[in-house]
Amino acid sequence: QVQLVESGGGLVQAGGSLRLSCAASGRTFSSYGMGWFRQAPGKEREFVAGVSRSGSMTYYVDSVKGRFTISRDNAKNTVYLQMNSLKPEDTAVYYCAADPRGAFGGRRDAYDYWGQGTQVTVSS
Numbered sequence: 001q002v003q004l005v006e007s008g009g010g011l012v013q014a015g016g017s018l019r020l021s022c023a024a025s026g027r028t029f030s031s032y033g034m035g036w037f038r039q040a041p042g043k044e045r046e047f048v049a050g051v052s053r054s055g056s057m058t059y060y061v062d063s064v065k066g067r068f069t070i071s072r073d074n075a076k077n078t079v080y081l082q083m084n085s086l087k088p089e090d091t092a093v094y095y096c097a098a099d100p101r102g103a104f105g106g107r108r109d110a111y112d113y114w115g116q117g118t119q120v121t122v123s124s
Contacts, residue, residue, distance in 0.1 A: 014123065
């Protein structure tokens with residue numbers, strides 16, 4: 001089992017940047033596919049980005065391509081989400097998630113472990 005703790009959220013103006021971090025417990029972090037999801041008020045939780053076990057492959061939802069970058073440091077048991085050119089519509093609670101089978105795609109039910117979330121608010 002793995003425990004995930006997100007950090008780095010906050011309030012930022014449109015056009016600004018934030019970097020989210022997700023620290024994982026346990027010694028098997030490098031065997032997990034990792035993803036970032038977000039949930040805005042009144043909306044379903046949606047996939048944002050995913051990264052493979054080694055970090056060599058990534059996958060993004062179209063709305064964040066070119067603005068967000070997912071990466072991981074297996075030596076630090078941490079996955080990151082660098083968010084640039086933020087827009088008010090990026091406002092949401094952001095969650096990281098882990099798939100022990102190594103997948104890193106957009107299916108929520110593929111991820112077994114979830115963090116508690118971190119709030120990102122982008123003002124216009």
